[in-house]
Amino acid sequence: MGFSVLPHGNTTETGGPMNKVAVFGKPGSGKSTLSKALAQATGLPLHPLDSITYQPNGEPVSREMVAAAHEGILSSDRWIIDGLGPLGLFYQRLEAADTLVYIDLPYSTSYWFVTKRLLKGLFVKPEGWPKSSSVLKGTLASYKVLRMCPQFWNEAFDAKLTALASNKTLYRIKSVAELKRFVGEMKGK
Numbered sequence: 001m002g003f004s005v006l007p008h009g010n011t012t013e014t015g016g017p018m019n020k021v022a023v024f025g026k027p028g029s030g031k032s033t034l035s036k037a038l039a040q041a042t043g044l045p046l047h048p049l050d051s052i053t054y055q056p057n058g059e060p061v062s063r064e065m066v067a068a069a070h071e072g073i074l075s076s077d078r079w080i081i082d083g084l085g086p087l088g089l090f091y092q093r094l095e096a097a098d099t100l101v102y103i104d105l106p107y108s109t110s111y112w113f114v115t116k117r118l119l120k121g122l123f124v125k126p127e128g129w130p131k132s133s134s135v136l137k138g139t140l141a142s143y144k145v146l147r148m149c150p151q152f153w154n155e156a157f158d159a160k161l162t163a164l165a166s167n168k169t170l171y172r173i174k175s176v177a178e179l180k181r182f183v184g185e186m187k188g189k
Contacts (some may be wrong), residue, residue: 005118018042018169020074023082024182025088025103027142028113032127035082037186042080043079049083056118058133087152094161100170101182102161104153107146109176114142147150 003092021044024037036159039046052069053061061069063086070089073079074096077185084090100187105113114156117126121135173179 019078020097021080021101022079022093022097023101024084025105026110027145028110028117028155029103029105030113031082031103032102032182034179035080039080041186044078044080046080049081049085053085056131057115059139092115093166097167100165102167102170103173103179105176110146114139
């Protein structure tokens with residue numbers, strides 16, 4: 001594969017486990033597309049984090065309900081969870097996962113993907129988007145999160161991720177070409 005498998009653990013090609021998968025990255029990085037392909041390839045149940053953190057109308061779900069739903073998923077034997085969500089739950093998910101997929105695209109690419117989703121959303125609601133939720137409102141929220149991302153996706157996070165991944169498989173996808181290759185390989189399985 002052309003993307004990075006870092007730094008420890010077995011990859012799926014060498015027989016390593018892939019039963020509990022956390023897919024994460026900045027808004028507009030392709031998490032949903034990759035997660036769907038991975039779920040189809042592996043048969044693992046997919047749980048988009050947005051579906052447990054937001055109601056169909058786009059309003060947030062209470063932290064207690066999110067935590068309970070998240071715990072229910074983590075306690076199962078097989079899952080893919082895509083998204084970030086509350087940081088405490090995010091780190092619980094990274095601890096519980098056997099496979100981490102970090103989509104680490106450049107900021108300019110993420111901004112473009114968010115903008116492209118908005119433009120397409122003017123004509124067709126994005127797949128998986130909450131039914132009564134505004135694409136414009138969601139896009140503005142994504143832009144806000146992207147502006148704040150350097151406070152989180154930084155060297156300190158990289159160090160923490162490396163430590164967490166010492167007994168897991170970590171895929172770090174750093175370009176659109178790598179993302180397409182990964183998704184293509186997952187769809188080909």
